[in-house]
Amino acid sequence: MDSPYQNLPRRAFWRTAVGEQAADDPGDLYRPRWKLDPQERVFTAGSCFAQHVGGALRAANVRVIDTEVLPFNLSKSFKNTYGYGLFAARFGNIYTSRQMLQLIRETTGEISPALSIWEQDDRFFDAQRPSVEPRGLETPEQVRTHREFHLRCVKDALDRTQVFVFTFGLTETWEHIDSGTVYPTAPGVLAGHFDPELFQFKNLSAVECYRDFVAIRARMKELKPKCKFIVTVSPVPLTATASGEHVEVATARSKASLRAACAMLVDEFEDVDYFPSYEIITSANSKGVYFEENKRSVTKAGVDLAMNMFLSAHDLTRQSETSPDIHNVGAEFCEDVLLEAFAQ
């Protein structure tokens, strides 16, 4: 009697694909739906892990969009500290699909984020990207001027996009109760202050993440009908949760939701591909070796493994080392790590 499993390849079976696989060899985890053409213009955004995606693509001479730049003779670490050289524009980490959609809508003037300027010690911060000017600006007017300029750059980046790469990072976010505006950090972490009358905790469901991205995709298709998408889920666990759950349970809930959203997108749209960075790093095969001692930050070896697999699957090779100056994914350019300061 024939079985549907009878003629499946080795990669379909746990024993041969994982159990007996060498510990440092994740195997044939990724087969892209289509090959990235290095001549295509790529927009990258997402959580801190997304910085590595952009870095690896740049290193492979892919045309990664970068609309806000600093002079070439400044060091990478200097540029990265001020949010340059990380993503398609200087928007910092975008942890949730809701924030990505909100940014795209803001570029068309469709929405205007509520409480968009936060104050801290007489300095003023763009609430949607408080980390890019670590010491804030002198006046609210300057924040508005810089925001207007930034939105023009984001719009320019979106207009040029042929491949949209997004790394889903979190489901937990904080939203303005009346408007639904979400923020990349909780008010009071980098700037501003938390007022429970104004803000509330929001934990996006898998369906909400899926719908957000469907809306993002629709916008991009309006701009570029042939636009393609690569989605991935950051393997970096939550620094802290406001859900009331144990942080490990909350992480599983969050990552499972994001992973499910990606699966729904891939199932529905031919032009959406999923890159399994989450699986590569958290694989049972790796037994946790790709996490640092804090069991959260991904090691350089882990990042290299994931990114090399991505490049290789797309027939791309690194021509230079142009990834961000970070070896420790949970460190320098991730605002959420600041939440550790609140740990008792």
Add this chain to the structure above:
Amino acid sequence: MKRILVIGSSHAGAVKAAWDEMKQENSTIELDFLVLPWPHLSEFHLYEDMTYGAKAPLAGQKAIDLSNTINGRETVSLTEYDLVFWVGYHSPVDALVRLMHNYAIDDVIEHDAPQRLSFILFREILMELVNNCIPNRMWLDAAKQTKLVIHLCPIAAETCLAIPQNKKNWRIATANSRIFKRILELMMKRLSARLAHHNIDVVEQPQETLAENGMTKTEFSVGSIRLMNAEAHPEKDFSHMNSAYGRLLLNALFVKLGTTDKESPNRAAS
């Protein structure tokens, strides 16, 4: 007798021309040159034994030959001199001008630029540009043994405003000359302080050579000559200075030497 070694790029031509005019009046000073125009100067290296110049394998034969033609030798020992004067040292000014051209900057300059900077970030970039001007470890070590004085590449002469591709950059940067000059002053102050920390002295561009807009007055650029064969630079050259400029530099250096000269440890030991 004070022995001074002048090193550097084609900008040292101004000093060479000035010294030809001045050496009769300065019998207690001896000036030697080991200079090379760009890009060949990048093949001059400082070695651990304080030898400086073009040596194989780090230098190619062309640079070695050129050094022999211009200087009559390939290398010198810095220990033989009371002072080393590095002329045409890497300057952050051109980077500043490009920055002001390409960026609108809060509280500094508003124009139709492709990019925008906050004032804090602008200030941080200036500090980075200054930090990029600190010599490498070998030179910092050398400065502990021999007195090292540097003079940055001069600021472009006003002549460059007549050249379309340069005109826009400089016009924008110098549109508010008060701010431009203030920025230059702050950068130089910072650079001098950083270099002084490493025992390196600076001869700044003489004030009398600067025009109202902060650029070099044309009169100090016309008639500049090349290191090779004393040929004149092209008429439109705006980056090289003439003997009048070189004379002011040497006078400033001699004042420095007279007032701050210390017996060099190597000299004392020799």
